[in-house]
Amino acid sequence: MRYRTPALCATTLLLVAGCATNSNRSNSTASPSGTSAGTFVLSEFKITLDGTIPAGPVTVAIDNQGGETHELVIVAADKVDALPRKSDGSVDEDKLAEADKVGERADIAGRTSTTATFTFEPGTYDAFCNLIDDMGMSGGTEGDGSNMPMGGNTNGTMMDVATGHVHFAEGMYVTFTVK
Numbered sequence: 001m002r003y004r005t006p007a008l009c010a011t012t013l014l015l016v017a018g019c020a021t022n023s024n025r026s027n028s029t030a031s032p033s034g035t036s037a038g039t040f041v042l043s044e045f046k047i048t049l050d051g052t053i054p055a056g057p058v059t060v061a062i063d064n065q066g067g068e069t070h071e072l073v074i075v076a077a078d079k080v081d082a083l084p085r086k087s088d089g090s091v092d093e094d095k096l097a098e099a100d101k102v103g104e105r106a107d108i109a110g111r112t113s114t115t116a117t118f119t120f121e122p123g124t125y126d127a128f129c130n131l132i133d134d135m136g137m138s139g140g141t142e143g144d145g146s147n148m149p150m151g152g153n154t155n156g157t158m159m160d161v162a163t164g165h166v167h168f169a170e171g172m173y174v175t176f177t178v179k
């Protein structure tokens with residue numbers, strides 16, 4: 001019985017962290033229906049959705065379990081392949097139809113959680129992180145391939161872009177359905 005205590009503590013900490021972050025923003029009204037919306041779990045470099053998202057105005061939890069800053073962009077799209085791309089492999093958000101943009105929460109620091117309120121109609125959506133991090137972040141590269149021109153796609157893989165990790169191209173997206 002006693003060994004359950006650590007798990008409870010961890011849960012409590014997460015909840016407290018979420019509340020603390022949320023209090024910086026005043027635009028989140030309480031979830032109107034009280035339904036339990038899902039949680040988007042972010043890490044390097046993937047997004048999973050825990051639970052389901054109902055239609056209507058919904059407050060979702062966003063839990064960045066990774067060590068890096070991420071963001072959550074939500075767009076109505078049947079599949080990720082349908083999203084317009086830039087040459088570096090990231091999503092070209094300027095080319096998205098305004099009507100398809102649901103919203104985004106930017107700059108979610110590593111190991112923090114927050115909430116965001118979005119309004120969903122029934123349909124299919126993609127949630128993704130569109131950040132590109134610096135080569136400098138991974139440390140220790142001096143004059144060693146760091147001068148490769150942007151877009152130098154030598155191996156044919158998008159993750160080899162000289163600027164660093166293109167989070168979307170690394171697989172940081174999830175497709176989900178709202179009923």
Ligand SMILES: [Cu+2]
Nearest residue numbers: 070129131167
């Ligand atoms: Cu990211």
